[in-house]
Amino acid sequence: MTQTVVITGASAGIARATARLYGQRGARVGLIARGQAGLDGAASDVERAGGTALAISADVADYDQHGTMAALARMRPRDHGTIVQVGSALSARSIPLQSAYCGAKHGINGFTSSLRCELLHDKSQVRVTVVQMPAVNTPQFSWVRSRLPDRPQPVPPIYQPEVAARGVLFAAKHPGRREYWAGASTVATLAANKFVPSLLDRYLARTGYSSQQTGQPASPDRPDNLMQPVDRGTGTDHGAHGEFDGRSHPRSAQLWLSQHRAAGALAACGTAAATVAAVATVAARRR
Numbered sequence: 148m149t150q151t152v153v154i155t156g157a158s159a160g161i162a163r164a165t166a167r168l169y170g171q172r173g174a175r176v177g178l179i180a181r182g183q184a185g186l187d188g189a190a191s192d193v194e195r196a197g198g199t200a201l202a203i204s205a206d207v208a209d210y211d212q213h214g215t216m217a218a219l220a221r222m223r224p225r226d227h228g229t230i231v232q233v234g235s236a237l238s239a240r241s242i243p244l245q246s247a248y249c250g251a252k253h254g255i256n257g258f259t260s261s262l263r264c265e266l267l268h269d270k271s272q273v274r275v276t277v278v279q280m281p282a283v284n285t286p287q288f289s290w291v292r293s294r295l296p297d298r299p300q301p302v303p304p305i306y307q308p309e310v311a312a313r314g315v316l317f318a319a320k321h322p323g324r325r326e327y328w329a330g331a332s333t334v335a336t337l338a339a340n341k342f343v344p345s346l347l348d349r350y351l352a353r354t355g356y357s358s359q360q361t362g363q364p365a366s367p368d369r370p371d372n373l374m375q376p377v378d379r380g381t382g383t384d385h386g387a388h389g390e391f392d393g394r395s396h397p398r399s400a401q402l403w404l405s406q407h408r409a410a411g412a413l414a415a416c417g418t419a420a421a422t423v424a425a426v427a428t429v430a431a432r433r434r
Contacts, residue, residue: 149173149174149175150169150172150173150174150175151174151175151176151177152169152174152175152176152177152319153176153177153178153179153213153218154166154169154176154177154178154179155179155180155207155213155214156179156180156233157176157178157179157180157185157186157189157202158178158180158181158182158184158185158186158188158189158376158378158384158385159180159182159185159285159286159287159385159386159387160283160285160286160287160308160387160389161233161280161283161285161308161311161312161315161387162180162233163185163188163189163192163308163386163387164307164308164309164311164312164387165311165312165315165316166178166189166192166193166200167189167192167193167196167312167387168196168309168312168313168316169193169198169316170192170193170194170195170196170197170198170200171196171197171198172197172198173197173198174198174199175198175199175200175201176193176198176199176200176201177200177201177203178190178193178200178201178202178203179202179203179204179205179207179212179213180204180205180376181204181205181206181372181375181376181379182204182372182376182377182378182379183204183376183378183379184378184381184382184383184384185376185378185384185385185386186202186203186204187202187384188384188386189202190202215230215232215258215262218230219262219273222273223271223273226271226272226273227272227273228273228274229273229274229275229276229319229322230273230274230275230276231275231276231277231278231315231318231319231322232255232259232275232276232277232278233255233277233278233280233311233315234252234255234256234259234277234278234279234280234326235248235252235279235280236279236280236281236328236330236332236333236336236337237249237252238252238253238255238256238277238279239253239256239279239336239337239340240336240337240339240340240344240347241253242302242351242355242359243351243352243355243356244295244355244356244359245359255277256277259275259277262275263275263325274322274323275322276318276322276323276324276325276326276327277318277325277326277327278311278314278315278318278326278327278328278329279326279327279328279329279333279337280311280314280329280330280333281304281305281306281311281329281330281331281332281333281399282301282302282303282304282305282306282330282332283301283305283306283307283308283310283311284301284305284306284307284308284388284389284390284391284392284394284395285308285387285388285389286385286386286388286389286390287389288300288301288389288390288391289385289389289390290370290371290372290377290385291371291372292371292372292373293365293369293371295359295360295365296360296364296365297360297361297362297363297364297365298360298361298363298364298365298366299359299360299361299365300359300360300361300391301359301389301391302332302355302358302359303358303394304330304331304332304396305391305394305395305396306329306330306395306396306399307388307392307395307396307397308387308388309387309397310329310330310396310397310398310399310402311329313402314327314329314402317406321406327405328401328405329399329401329402329405330399330401330402331399331400331401333401334401
């Protein structure tokens with residue numbers, strides 16, 4: 148049976164890379180985003196890869212335009228379907244300069260946990276899971292609204308969007324786990340936040356500003372996509388990748404290990420211990 152998936156934010160970044168991977172599997176892919184040029188590019192990606200695409204311009208901030216609740220309205224009567232939420236390491240560990248983003252990602256965790264409990268209560272066969280992502284090389288950092296003096300960047304280490312996309316596909320196929328972690332930096336961040344959150348506060352206060360800026364001055368007339376997509380009026384398709392290809396990892400050993408649980412458990416313990424020790428060392432030096 149041909150698989151049918153619907154992807155929001157599909158015009159760029161992780162969602163764009165995910166759409167391409169589903170196209171390679173011959174899926175029927177519904178593509179939703181605000182920007183038409185990016186959507187058209189995503190549809191071409193899917194069809195060139197071997198899938199079937201349907202692109203619809205919509206804003207999921209509007210309750211009537213798609214999103215989780217719209218999907219549930221169709222899945223619940225059939226008692227079948229899977230929802231994969233794209234989270235972030237920042238959904239549990241906030242960092243300076245990104246209060247709005249961190250608040251939104253925390254909200255995804257809270258919303259999804261409540262929904263999961265409701266589905267369990269109803270004995271529903273609809274599944275929901277979350278993939279917590281690392282820093283990813285997406286166009287977000289070229290168009291996010293920023294008041295920083297220098298150009299913004301993801302906190303290294305940076306991963307290519309295809310790494311995150313592979314995590315989404317695996318989660319969609321294996322939705323029984325509550326959540327997945329993609330990237331060693333995600334494991335390190337979440338582990339440090341669990342065991343030494345106060346030390347991590349101090350570490351981020353020291354490093355969190357410089358690590359999110361490139362050192363190159365920001366353009367004063369830089370466009371952003373807060374109120375409308377940046378491709379509106381320009382017809383520019385930004386694709387899946389941002390401007391950090393030369394610094395981004397195309398693979399993640401941790402992601403592979405997380406999908407092979409016995410090996411992954413041992414690796415996670417080692418990563419967590421090393422991270423806690425490193426954060427404690429930095430904090431001690433600061434004191």
